Amino acid sequence: MKKVTIRDVMKKYKKGERIVMVTAYDYSFARLVDQAGVDMILVGDSLGMVVLGYPSTNQVTMEDMVSHVAAVARANPRAMIVGDMPFGSYEASNEEAVRNAVALIRAGAEAVKLEGGREIAERVRAIVNAGIPVMGHLGLTPQKRHILGGYRLRGKTEEEVQEMIEDAKALEEAGAFSIVLEFVKSEAAKRITESVNIPTICIGAGPHCSGQVLVIHDILGLAPFSPPFAKKYFDCANAIVKAVKEFAEEVREGKFPGEEHSF
Numbered sequence: 001m002k003k004v005t006i007r008d009v010m011k012k013y014k015k016g017e018r019i020v021m022v023t024a025y026d027y028s029f030a031r032l033v034d035q036a037g038v039d040m041i042l043v044g045d046s047l048g049m050v051v052l053g054y055p056s057t058n059q060v061t062m063e064d065m066v067s068h069v070a071a072v073a074r075a076n077p078r079a080m081i082v083g084d085m086p087f088g089s090y091e092a093s094n095e096e097a098v099r100n101a102v103a104l105i106r107a108g109a110e111a112v113k114l115e116g117g118r119e120i121a122e123r124v125r126a127i128v129n130a131g132i133p134v135m136g137h138l139g140l141t142p143q144k145r146h147i148l149g150g151y152r153l154r155g156k157t158e159e160e161v162q163e164m165i166e167d168a169k170a171l172e173e174a175g176a177f178s179i180v181l182e183f184v185k186s187e188a189a190k191r192i193t194e195s196v197n198i199p200t201i202c203i204g205a206g207p208h209c210s211g212q213v214l215v216i217h218d219i220l221g222l223a224p225f226s227p228p229f230a231k232k233y234f235d236c237a238n239a240i241v242k243a244v245k246e247f248a249e250e251v252r253e254g255k256f257p258g259e260e261h262s263f
């Protein structure tokens with residue numbers, strides 16, 4: 001199967017085909033989500049919360065991201081690998097942003113994602129100029145939750161919608177190839193999507209988008225906490241507890257290992 005590139009993503013967008021992205025943080029999950037045929041795999045900084053047990057995404061470091069991007073890349077997926085730039089890795093200067101984006105590409109990412117709008121447009125341009133595809137991220141930007149005042153729904157006022165439209169246009173102008181819209185009112189996400197000529201990939205932002213993304217632990221029912229916009233397609237947590245309970249029981253009863261697992 002042919003590798004998915006930004007040209008394929010743009011082709012789908014132009015044809016009006018919805019784009020599918022999911023997160024994955026390691027080798028075995030990357031293999032499985034790729035088998036399912038997704039277009040893009042996001043190694044999100046959400047890994048801090050769902051895999052590493054941090055209270056937020058702000059604790060995630062470049063070292064964490066490099067390690068998990070590399071693990072996903074070892075699965076050699078057909079899907080395009082997008083690496084999240086963690087909090088603190090792109091704010092200070094264009095130089096630092098480029099250096100850290102390069103580190104994620106060296107680890108195996110094929111694009112990087114940064115949170116923010118006009119205030120980071122200059123960073124986006126610098127990274128794109130280095131030859132690295134950039135995905136933007138507007139709406140609820142978890143790395144900036146202290147200044148946003150929590151994990152709040154965005155686009156509730158006309159002013160907020162106008163701000164996000166300006167941000168989206170600035171990201172497109174700076175060379176971003178797509179934009180994640182997170183936890184934005186459906187009607188606002190629709191208007192933002194209509195105001196740019198690059199695909200919007202939405203999470204908790206309604207159906208009027210070019211594509212959708214969810215955290216894999218939310219899809220599978222594996223996350224200790226899931227946001228209200230996530231849909232649980234499977235109760236993996238219960239399946240795991242049940243299987244491990246069976247193993248424990250068989251060990252305690254002397255049933256495992258049996259003949260076929262003994263040599």
Ligand SMILES: Nc1nc(=O)c2c([nH]1)NC[C@@H]1CN(c3ccc(C(=O)N[C@@H](CCC(=O)O)C(=O)O)cc3)CN21
Nearest residue numbers: 046049050057142150151152215218223225226227228
């Ligand atoms: N498992 C998981 N799934 C995600 O989609 C996700 C993460 N983790 N971690 C990183 C960010 C954080 N996200 C979040 C986190 C919390 C809410 C949430 O609880 N919203 C509340 C309002 C909370 C408030 O006002 O402070 C709600 O009730 O909608 C939404 C998205 C989305 N991302």
Ligand SMILES: CC(C)C(=O)C(=O)O
Nearest residue numbers: 023044045046084180
């Ligand atoms: C929720 C998605 C868009 C993300 O940024 C992440 O998983 O970190």
Ligand SMILES: [Mg+2]
Nearest residue numbers: 044045046084
């Ligand atoms: Mg993220």
